[in-house]
Amino acid sequence: MSFNKKNLLTPLFLFAAANLLMGLYAGLYDPSFNNYLAQVHHVSEVTRGSLEFPRELPGFLVVFFFTALIFLADTRIGALAAIMVGISLWGQGYLAPGMTSVVFWMLLWSTGAHLFMVQWVFVTAGIIALVTLVVSLRLPRHEAATCNSSLSR
Numbered sequence: 001m002s003f004n005k006k007n008l009l010t011p012l013f014l015f016a017a018a019n020l021l022m023g024l025y026a027g028l029y030d031p032s033f034n035n036y037l038a039q040v041h042h043v044s045e046v047t048r049g050s051l052e053f054p055r056e057l058p059g060f061l062v063v064f065f066f067t068a069l070i071f072l073a074d075t076r077i078g079a080l081a082a083i084m085v086g087i088s089l090w091g092q093g094y095l096a097p098g099m100t101s102v103v104f105w106m107l108l109w110s111t112g113a114h115l116f117m118v119q120w121v122f123v124t125a126g127i128i129a130l131v132t133l134v135v136s137l138r139l140p141r142h143e144a145a146t147c148n149s150s151l152s153r
Contacts, residue, residue, distance in 0.1 A: 011075040015123070018075075018082045022116055025085060036092075041102060054103055058111035062118050065111060074126075077119045084112030 037043040043051070058065070069077050088109035096102045 011073070015075050015078060018078045018116075019120070022082055022085070025089070029089060037102070041096075041099065043099075051103070051106070055106055055110050058107060059114045062111070062114040065115055066118055069115075074119055074123050078116055078123075081112045081116035081119060085109055085116070088112060 034048065037048055037051070066077070069080070072080070088105045092102065092105040092109065096105055
């Protein structure tokens with residue numbers, strides 16, 4: 001099998017790469033977000049608590065975002081979400097001198113993260129449904145009847 005760039009950029013490979021990078025981001029960034037707010041922007045515990053509403057607002061609105069993007073393939077929505085997260089993390093690190101810009105970048109970051117989570121759930125549910133269908137089609141009829149008759153005894 002020869003190496004070909006076209007083989008490398010399949011939707012499945014891009015999806016797996018996006019999942020790897022999003023997992024890396026979640027493991028490195030999510031635990032340090034509170035420290036970033038406290039040390040860089042000197043946010044108190046009370047202010048941090050009030051930032052939870054705008055941070056979680058895209059989680060409530062993700063149904064509308066996902067519906068607006070329904071014309072895109074799942075892999076494209078995942079890529080868009082990963083790009084949104086990447087841009088917002090860069091913006092939060094380099095373009096956030098005040099709390100207004102912190103909230104803007106946090107909203108963009110949360111929107112991308114929630115879009116990716118919902119997209120992942122849909123893709124995973126599709127894979128589970130497909131595997132269930134294939135397994136049920138491969139199960140011989142007499143074995144299914146035997147299983148049902150032994151359960152009724």
